[in-house]
Amino acid sequence: MTDLSVDLGFLRLKNPVLAASGTFGYGLEFEPFLELERLGGFVVKGLYYGPREGNPPPRLVETPSGLINAIGLQGIGVAAFAEKILPRLRSLKTAVIVNVCGASEEEYVRVVEFLDGCEGIAAYELNISCPNVQKDGACPAFSPEATAAIVREVKRAGRRPVITKLSPNVTSVVEIALAAQEAGTDAVALVNTFLAMAIDVETRRPKLGNVLGGLSGPAIRPIAVRMVWQVASRLKVPVIGVGGIRTGTDALEFLIAGARAVQVGTANLVDPDACLRVLAGLEDYCRRHGIGRLEEIVGTVKT
Amino acid sequence: MTDLSVDLGFLRLKNPVLAASGTFGYGLEFEPFLELERLGGFVVKGLYYGPREGNPPPRLVETPSGLINAIGLQGIGVAAFAEKILPRLRSLKTAVIVNVCGASEEEYVRVVEFLDGCEGIAAYELNISCPNVQKDGACPAFSPEATAAIVREVKRAGRRPVITKLSPNVTSVVEIALAAQEAGTDAVALVNTFLAMAIDVETRRPKLGNVLGGLSGPAIRPIAVRMVWQVASRLKVPVIGVGGIRTGTDALEFLIAGARAVQVGTANLVDPDACLRVLAGLEDYCRRHGIGRLEEIVGTVKT
Amino acid sequence: MLKNPEAKIVGREAWGDYVLLRFEAPTISALARPGQFLMVRVADGPYPLLRRPLGIHLRKDKALGVFFKIAGEGTALLARKRPGETLDVLGPLGNGFSVDPCLAGKAVFAVGGGRGIAPLYFLAWELRALGAAVKILYGGRTKDDVPLAARFRDEAFDQVLTTDDGSAGREGFVTAALEEEAGKAAPAMIFACGPDPMLEAVGRIAAARDIPAELSLESRMGCGFGACWGCVQRVRVDGKPAWVKICEDGPVFPAEAVVWDKDAR
Amino acid sequence: MLKNPEAKIVGREAWGDYVLLRFEAPTISALARPGQFLMVRVADGPYPLLRRPLGIHLRKDKALGVFFKIAGEGTALLARKRPGETLDVLGPLGNGFSVDPCLAGKAVFAVGGGRGIAPLYFLAWELRALGAAVKILYGGRTKDDVPLAARFRDEAFDQVLTTDDGSAGREGFVTAALEEEAGKAAPAMIFACGPDPMLEAVGRIAAARDIPAELSLESRMGCGFGACWGCVQRVRVDGKPAWVKICEDGPVFPAEAVVWDKDAR
Ligand SMILES: Cc1cc2nc3c(=O)[nH]c(=O)nc-3n(C[C@H](O)[C@H](O)[C@H](O)COP(=O)(O)OP(=O)(O)OC[C@H]3O[C@@H](n4cnc5c(N)ncnc54)[C@H](O)[C@@H]3O)c2cc1C
Ligand SMILES: Cc1cc2nc3c(=O)[nH]c(=O)nc-3n(C[C@H](O)[C@H](O)[C@H](O)COP(=O)(O)OP(=O)(O)OC[C@H]3O[C@@H](n4cnc5c(N)ncnc54)[C@H](O)[C@@H]3O)c2cc1C
């Protein structure tokens, strides 16, 4: 039997497969399809302090091997989460990570301070990279300073480990990752979605209610793998790889590139048991290659 | 009959469909498949001053709805181009654009000075955005200063209009485009390929000889459309849209987003007559919508 | 709510752009109610990426059927499937129509426009089983868009057929026929599925006559089971308009809950 | 060099993972020479994006055939094609083998490993037509990898069959058989197609005995017609190693031109 567990330093995962934020609801939606405890963990949908309306529809456009979304982080807010959802997640033997959003530094801090008062959360993932909220798609993860400031405040205010989720829409994701590390993040996750647009040529209107949205799915995987490789070779804190993972092979690309864990996003929407398929692929690979501890392959790409 | 011509200011194209550099060889390779004069024009493969070896294979990896290439600009150099190729292109009644490369500002200038001595070239396209040449994928188009410097020198040294080809691997392509405009470029073309990577998990080696390569094809189209829209709404000089165009509808997305012309890249490799399919799609659209002059739809997206 | 990645296709019928596929999916079939839908995979690889939502058109023993119009690449791929091949389906999803026992002996209308007829066939049979008197109001653009008319007739459903161009049945919109029929004798309930303008008109007609109505809405769907929040439409919740998930809280809503006016949203 | 987007498939044979498709492509057929290849579209949409290179396996009247092994997603999709459907092909591409009239009456060897046998069937028939005495050396891993052995035998080709595990023909590599046969009676020419290590060994054996040899190389291809420079391999040009396009200057090269040693590149 292969040991699939991975050590993020602040958290040991039973296996490196996490479900990505916004594609796994609050977790419970997936119970009919899989045993949540089989996963290394999951990241719940992004939470602002209060409830949020989200963007007008259409919110989704399918593109070649990709999906553009502009959900706009519709959600129930921390209080409803703590009251209605968290009690049902708490007993699960898997890492529950909360994706934290904010319209300002203060809001990130408020969300974390509130959640610090609740049990059953393994870590916070700071969503500083959502392209669906500001008009031009900009976000704090575009700037090393803004990134560092949020990380620093949240680390100061909160008691739990922090994963900073980075944007791929930048010239140097390494620079931003280093800024997050400097500011004390415990890990980085990359990538969030790529700022994208689609136009209905018949009506000449944007296909999304929000005009711009974020591209995810297999289409972006080769860019995400590149970014993970660049960041992992420069960072001390662990890197979590996200972007277009559907299979064990896809996940292995990220692990071999240097990610210590991976997140499965869009694939969950298509196959609610996609995380299990990824897991089965990892197990099969280890068996075929006689790998006793999966963690050994992290970052072993021979360039 | 629809008037498909578009005016770039410095050049009137009989139609907005150009073939993109590096995907159309030196043009002649496509003569068995299409009449070159049907195109608005074509951009020949990138030329350095001297001949160039290019990267070791494998040079191509297919990805979901995309292609990563790391050709490394293997080519014959300007002298051989002027001697063997250009004489055969000169008589064509279509715009022949030369994609100009350089390892330094000086090399861009030398290439342009040499080509200025030859007839039969409609414009230069400055390739300051190829991700396959420097080790980490960096290129002048990452920096407004480096971009402006090359544009300025080339405009000073050369006599022909200059199209600056931008990289999508930046935080603000608008900033770079504005720098190019400031420095005197006559147009911008975007996007070049996205820096990407793929790993063979069985051998744990990169799938490309060059480790990194550039992602093109339908997968990237939604990101390219977004960038064209952002840039076109801020620039005075015309924008040429490139990225994942296979059909008339794809091209229309770019035109409606604000591009005055488009380039078809990877699709040429799959269907050597792809440009004609795009053209037929544009004609059909104009007919269905009763559009007399295609140019009228440029930038008409209703956001 | 289950995933059956290998439902065996046991039947296929086609009328121009309209296709009916029957497949064996016993567990899903046992749970299915009219108005619920399935998320159907159209290809194995990463393109087309998403499943397609299709209403449950019929249930017969352990088999289910979907009836769809070829609308784009996904449905075109589905249309190529043949008996013997398999279908990857997720379902049953959504809430479904109210097949209320108190409708026994009452007159009900099922109003379908174009491909919107799909879930109404299943509904009509369930209502008939209940003892309701079902009238089908079936509209399409031309005679090619009402391929199920012959079946409803053969199966002795009371049917009013309309086409926009008059090439089959009465000329005009199905909503005009609804207006007329409801004027003659108001049903106890109206069920409708079709394009938005049709549904909006059905809602108006029902409201004007105080007939309860249920509308099955469409929306682009990412997942179909409530995880992505991609499928929202404007629906009143406790009287207040909100972005409500079609896949989970719908696709069927009481007509009066749906907010059509873009400005009032 | 032509594009035929709708070559009608008229025949299909399959042996496990190996498939032979025949299709009508009269103009391409008229131009085709052994060793040339086609670029075949495997799907209509953007995925899989690229065409797949396949050698021309046979020409019969106006029909051509491709013979391929299912190696991945693209060939798996192709394997699903059935007679009556169409194939989108580009060709004939590349240079082909030297079917030199002076080979008439001479003994020649055609050495194929696995799917590398594909172009050698067409070659063998053309050489036979020329009056050459063709010996087929056909190797595979197991008996399942030499599906064409029966055909060569039935069509009275002199054939040496090998499998790595001895499950059909002689046990061992096809190159061992080549060594032995060439030792018995050296042919005037060796043609070979197969995996790189096999081709390298064929080149060595031919060089040692001073027999001219032509090797058909493989490479990832973007276009197949010289436009992308994606398919290069290390080949000597005027004695000097260079990155040479397989699709245009090959896929067939004189054995001595190919640079195998990664360090000597
Ligand atoms: C709950 C539900 C049940 C449905 N049941 C049926 C059914 O039983 N039979 C049937 O024929 N169709 C049904 N539909 C519609 C069906 O899902 C779409 O026609 C199908 O997804 C189109 O896929 P495609 O790939 O063929 O077309 P695409 O290429 O994706 O789209 C073709 C055209 O349809 C539009 N479109 C795509 N998806 C939707 C959507 N979900 N809503 C509105 N417009 C869309 C696009 O904008 C485009 O103009 C249902 C939709 C929903 C939400
Ligand atoms: C000139 C030429 C002629 C060919 N003729 C034939 C033929 O007649 N019959 C036949 O069965 N095959 C032939 N091939 C090989 C064939 O093109 C590949 O098997 C096919 O492209 C694989 O596509 P796929 O989508 O099924 O597999 P993919 O999923 O693309 O790849 C499957 C595996 O094959 C490898 N691979 C893919 N393409 C190539 C390639 N071009 N060269 C080497 N390895 C590759 C990949 O790395 C992967 O490991 C030929 C190749 C060339 C270059």
Ligand SMILES: Cc1cc2nc3c(=O)[nH]c(=O)nc-3n(C[C@H](O)[C@H](O)[C@H](O)COP(=O)(O)O)c2cc1C
């Ligand atoms: C519908 C949808 C909603 C998302 N919502 C969030 C979110 O709330 N917070 C966040 O950090 N990322 C969000 N993402 C981004 C994903 O978590 C992930 O980073 C991205 O989709 C790339 O991974 P993938 O290609 O596997 O989907 C969302 C993505 C999708 C498709």
Ligand SMILES: Cc1cc2nc3c(=O)[nH]c(=O)nc-3n(C[C@H](O)[C@H](O)[C@H](O)COP(=O)(O)O)c2cc1C
């Ligand atoms: C094989 C290949 C070679 C390319 N070579 C060049 C080049 O020489 N110069 C250049 O400016 N762009 C080059 N490009 C980029 C294309 O011109 C184009 O910008 C990019 O591929 C995006 O368009 P597409 O998605 O339509 O291919 C190359 C692209 C490919 C696929």
Ligand code: FES
């Ligand atoms: S389709 Fe995903 S929530 Fe409704």
Ligand code: FES
């Ligand atoms: S495959 Fe494009 S040049 Fe050879």
